[in-house]
Amino acid sequence: MLVDELVHALRAGTVSHTLLTPSLYRTILSTVDRPSSYLRQVIVAGEPCxxxxxxxxxxxxxxxELVNEYGPTEAAVWCSSATLRPDGDVVIGTPVANTQLWVLDPDGQVLPPGQFGEVCVAGAGLADGYLDNPELTRARFVAHPLDPDRFVYRT
Incomplete structure (x- = not known):
C-alpha cells in the first residue's frame, strides 16, 4: 500500500488498527490532521520509537492507543510490547506469552530492573541458530542465565 493510499484509508475510516515503522508513522502523522474516529490503535515496531x-x-x-513492539528476527520478530503514554518513557514493555527477557551484564549475570545491559531473549519463538553459520550461532545463542540446558539470544 502506498503512503497516499494509507492516508486515504485512515481518513476514510477503513482502518481501526495499523502496524508501521516509527519513521513511516511520522510521515503519515505529518500528513493526516485527524484520522477517522474509527482508528483505535497504532502499533510501531521495527526501529526505535x-x-x-x-x-x-x-x-x-x-x-x-500507541503501542511499541520490540523483537529481533531471531525471536520471531515480536517478543515484547508496551502501551506508550504521553507522559512516560519509551519502553519495550513486557514479554509476550511464552517469552522471557533479561538484561545481562558483560559477565552474563542478570541485572535488576532499570539497569543498563544487554537484552537477551528466550522462549518458544526463539530460533535454533543461524543456518550454516555455527560461529555466529555460538556467539549469539548462549547459555540461559537460569537454565544451562536452554539458550538465550543475545540481541
Whole structure:
C-alpha cells in the first residue's frame, strides 16, 4: 500500500488498527490532521520509537492507543510490547506469552530492573541458530542465565 493510499484509508475510516515503522508513522502523522474516529490503535515496531513521535501522536490523537513492539528476527520478530503514554518513557514493555527477557551484564549475570545491559531473549519463538553459520550461532545463542540446558539470544 502506498503512503497516499494509507492516508486515504485512515481518513476514510477503513482502518481501526495499523502496524508501521516509527519513521513511516511520522510521515503519515505529518500528513493526516485527524484520522477517522474509527482508528483505535497504532502499533510501531521495527526501529526505535522517538519520544517526539509519542508526544506528537497523543497531541493529535489522545484517544488512540500507541503501542511499541520490540523483537529481533531471531525471536520471531515480536517478543515484547508496551502501551506508550504521553507522559512516560519509551519502553519495550513486557514479554509476550511464552517469552522471557533479561538484561545481562558483560559477565552474563542478570541485572535488576532499570539497569543498563544487554537484552537477551528466550522462549518458544526463539530460533535454533543461524543456518550454516555455527560461529555466529555460538556467539549469539548462549547459555540461559537460569537454565544451562536452554539458550538465550543475545540481541
Amino acid at each position: 522517538p519520544p517526539e513521535l509519542v508526544a506528537d501522536h497523543y497531541r493529535r490523537m489522545p484517544e488512540v
